[in-house]
Amino acid sequence: MTPLKARIAAKIQTDGALSLNDYMAMALSDPDDGYYMQRVPFGAPTDAGGDFTTAPEVSQMFGELVGAWCIDLWDRMDRPSTVNLIELGPGRGTLMADMLRVAVQVPAFSAQLQVHFIETSPALREEQKKRVPKARWHETLDTLPPNVQHDDAVTLVIANEFFDALPITQHEYTGNGWREIAVDIENDELVYARTPPHAPAFSDVQTALLPTTMKSGDIIEASAGREKVMQQLSALLMRTRGAALIIDYGYSQPQTGDSFQAMRHHEFVHPLAEPGAADLTAHVNFAVLARIAANAGLHAHPTAQQGSFLRALGLDQRATQLANVTPEAGNKIMSERDRLAAPDQMGHLFKVLGVRHPDLPALAGFVANAPPEETPAEETL
Ligand SMILES: C[S@@+](CC[C@H](N)C(=O)[O-])C[C@H]1O[C@@H](n2cnc3c(N)ncnc32)[C@H](O)[C@@H]1O
Secondary structure, eight states: OOHHHHHHHHHHHHHEEEHHHHHHHHHHHHHTTOOSSOOOBBBBSSSSSOOOOHHHHHOOOHHHHHHHHHHHHHHHHOSSSOOEEEESOOOTTTHHHHHHHHHHHHHHHHHEEEEEEOOOOOOHHHHHHHOOOOEEEESSGSSSSSHHHHOOEEEEEESSOOGGGGEEEEEEEEESEEEEEEEEEETTTEEEEEEEOOOOOOOOOHTSSOOOOOTTOOOEEEEEHHHHHHHHHHHHHHHHTTTTEEEEEEEEOOOOSSOOOOETTEEEOTTTTTTTEEEEEEOEEEEHHHHHHHHHEEEEOOOHHHHHHHHHHHHHHHHHHHHHGGGGHHHHHHHHHHHHHHHIIIIIHHEEEEEOOOSOOOOOTSSOOOOOOOHHHHHHH
8 A cells, every 4th residue: 555545545534535636636746645746757668667758758849849839929929028938737847948949049039038837746846957947936826926927028838738637526417416426445445436416516617518418427527626727827818918828638528428547657557546656637628728718808729639730830840850850760750740640649639729818819730710629539538
């Protein structure tokens, strides 16, 4: 039993079953034993200690294209004199390091740039310092200094695989009320339990975006934590005339289903088996995030699939360019391109939500007036 599992079991014995939200929050962010707090979990299957990988860790091209996206927007915004570039959950700092390598090609952009990281993990902050030493670190968007929140400075925000790490709750539809799925203890093992049926405590946005038809046994996932961050982010972008890219796995239209999952050493494991030792995530409901942004007054572009977004930004051209410069690495670069964009790899499952202040020009990478690019339900949940 992991030390955290013993503490969770003791808490359940004293206080009763834990909501999935509280279980996930403890498993990921407990200051002593939370998954992200003391370790660096990124790595290929061959790396000792690596549990999963992410797009910026797959290829430098991901960060380069996101960096070019920022420069393009800044240029079309008439080159504001101060830009705060904020990343939520920067992991090892690889994405920002790749973005900044592109940014230095445009000195008028990079010279005035201020980089801010929102990161709670002390171990990952150390990693980020190695790659982006000049960044400034903050616990939440709310603790950004007043000059970032209220200045004339423009804000650009990037979040890659951040929202999927924020806790969720699960609710089972019964046809006669909802039963929340909780974590209980049975024979010294953590098990799922269900509360008695009751009226749901969904937010107004979640309620408005429930699927139109549901049958008994269907599961809805909700996340007060994700909604709160999206509200903070939207308020910041409205105040500072900013824009954000949110990239993650998830779905663009209301869906039912259980997407709560745990990963360790690149294998799926039971989410209750090893709290603190396995990564826990759930798919992101982009419809909810987009609606929160729109309610705040932002323009939300229809969600794009990661593959088409990166290709629209020039992924194929960049891959060819890199392969020409280093022919010996050509096969590796083309396989990285496929990993990021192929429909059966990250290309369809991962989505990109772009939101912007209404005064800003259209964001690159999104096709004008396109419907949201959805993935069949069986591929997502
Ligand atoms: C899956 S990793 C993604 C890392 C990186 N964006 C990448 O693509 O490689 C999730 C990141 O979010 C951070 N994180 C998780 N929960 C957080 C929270 N509540 N507040 C701030 N950062 C958080 C983690 O420490 C980690 O840096």
